[in-house]
Amino acid sequence: MRSSTDFVTWFRSVAPYVNAFRSKIFVVAFGGEVVADGKFVELVHDLNLLASLGVRLVLVHGARPQIENRLDERKLRTTYVRGMRVTDAATLQCVKESIGRVRVEIEALLSMGLPNSPMANAAIRVASGNFVTARPVGVIEGVDLMYTGEVRKMDTAAIRSRLEQGELVLLSPLGYSPTGEIFNLTLEDVAAEAAIALKAEKLIFLMDTAGIETECPASAETSLLRELTVANGKTLLQELSNKTAKLSDDAQLYLPFAVKACEGGVSRVHLISRHVDGAVLQELFTHSGIGSMISEGPLQNLRDARIDDVGGILQLIESLEIDGTLVRRSRELLEMEIGRFVVVEHDRMIVGCAALYPFPDDKAGELACLTVHADYRSTGCGDTLLKNIEIRAQSQGCKRLFVLTTRASHWFVERGFLETEVGELPKAKQGLYNYQRRSKVFVKDI
Ligand SMILES: CC(C)(COP(=O)(O)OP(=O)(O)OC[C@H]1O[C@@H](n2cnc3c(N)ncnc32)[C@H](O)[C@@H]1OP(=O)(O)O)[C@@H](O)C(=O)NCCC(=O)NCCS
Known part of the structure; x- marks a missing residue:
């Protein structure tokens, strides 16, 4: 920032966002890669800032790379059906261990309050619990997916009461069934269902690419779609299944859940790069944003x-x-x-x-x-x-x-x-x- 006038102009320009975001629920979802790469500290600083501005935060973490490592260590091989992992008892053990480790690492970083850092005087209290009820996915293409589950219900009353007390809610990709079993869930399913159930203002997915990028067939150059309606998103998914459009692996993973969340009443879904320092702040506090934003109808x-x-x-x-x-x-x-x-x-x-x-x-x-x-x-x-x-x-x-x-x-x-x-x-x-x-x-x- 070049001068004090720039600073004042900039500070005023973010004021409308601060007012608009206060007391709103944001669900922020990120894969285990963010923790594995040591990038979570930067994200924590930004989350802390959002919390200080009165945003109510629900974090949903994944643990795919950690689960893969654990399976490798134990020389276990998993099979997939339609992109879903078959979770047998031995795999579930690895899933539980990996998620437990990632979770405590996240909690530790959220507890940081070092002086002279953006975390100085920060006191984020993290709430966790049996907020997610799951059910088994069942048998698909003749294969029993065993402990692979999907979200059945969210305990929104409990989550809301924690948020109202100023706590940050951390959800893991695990769910419990009324029969006392544990199910392996996907972070995108948990995040989308939580955002829908909580009527969240925003659902933010941190991903490997800059957002939803499409490829021009002639030049093979990719361009970032900054804004999409649900209808645009559905067309893109249709083109993907017709093989007339190409999307990155992450976009293929998150776009269907982004569309689902918007249709379920979430105002905005943001897909942004996890590799850019301050990506969440840039996306939320600037007019143009940094990634792709999906909404039910046109934004303008x-x-x-x-x-x-x-x-x-x-x-x-x-x-x-x-x-x-x-x-x-x-x-x-x-x-x-x-x-x-x-x-x-x-x-x-x-x-x-x-x-x-x-x-x-x-x-x-x-x-x-x-x-x-x-x-x-x-x-x-x-x-x-x-x-x-x-x-x-x-x-x-x-x-x-x-x-x-x-x-x-x-x-x-x-x-x-x-x-x-x-x-x-x-x-x-x-x-x-x-x-x-x-x-x-x-x-x-x-
Ligand atoms: C004038 C103004 C309203 C145009 O808004 P806009 O949304 O950019 O307009 P459009 O997109 O419809 O048109 C853009 C075109 O107008 C041109 N244009 C923009 N401002 C211009 C100006 N002051 N003089 C001449 N042409 C101008 C742009 O170069 C562009 O042309 P191009 O596409 O050939 O490059 C906007 O520039 C503005 O807010 N200016 C400051 C306020 C002002 O002067 N208002 C008028 C007095 S009431």
Whole structure:
């Protein structure tokens, strides 16, 4: 960060996320590789920060590499049916030992509170217990999977009460049956079911790749899909089974559960790289994120502004008011005039706005405060806002639309506006024209 102004701008930019995330449940799932590679310490610092901001955390860990090692040590071989491990009694023993070890390692790291580290003064209390009830997967393709299970039920009341007491809940890929047996589960099943049952705000999978990457058949180059709807995800899975699309092993593993979680009511599922330090923070606290985000419907929508959008609009236009691109508006004025605004919302953040001030006696309207967040420009957002304002103006009987601008003349000219004189403005507006700003006046017949 270059200057104190950068710092202040950055700090303000994360404030909406902090407010939006407080008291929300996030389920964070990661494989045993994160612990095996020694990367868990970095993740713990970020989780600690989230917990300090009031996020209620449920962690779900895996233990695949540790289980594989244990099986190798004991010279046991496992077989797979449709990608699922057959867990016999000897394998289950290895599973229990490996998960137990990983679990205590995680608990130890979460208990760290070294001075001069991001963990200073941190006191994360970790809750664990028999929160997951499992049932056997049963016989598939004629093979009994024995102690391989799937989630049957989550004790959400118990998990919620721990979270409300400020504890972090750690879930392992093991479940217990009412008959007293233990079942080997997958971390993705536990994570998705926990997120659905707890109506979590977010489910985050840490994976080997950067997110969901698709391959261009011609160049074999991969590109990261930053946002997907459930429908996009299902299409991709269909293409995968038709062999018309390629996905990484991790994406194949997590995408079906991401889709399932969204369909089950989880607001957002994030698939991000486990190899990037601070990936969770980058994904959650920046507009563009770092990995792939899946949601039930499209993330961006245009709608009438509401009174609780005032803060978001002020934040959006603040820097443009400071540099003189836009006229200053006080919070009070904006609150009074909020009914004139439309906004573009992206993942619950205001990223664009515009307002219409009608002058009925002149059958004219003024388009004002057209703004698109710098990260979302050149994606047609400005055009969408302009079209919406034109339609609004027409429906209110306006025949002409005015705009006063200092910096975006060409943008309006390219969209059919013509430069005109101040004297052509509606009479009521002429009296308000600021001769010091010397904005140019443009008009368009609509
Ligand atoms: C003007 C503004 C709303 C356009 O938003 P946007 O979402 O980027 O608009 P679109 O995606 O529909 O159009 C993008 C195109 O406009 C061009 N453009 C963006 N700002 C421009 C400007 N000030 N002057 C000329 N052209 C501009 C872009 O280069 C791009 O063209 P390209 O695709 O050929 O490169 C946005 O740049 C902004 O918020 N500017 C600051 C506020 C402002 O000046 N508002 C107008 C006064 S009310």
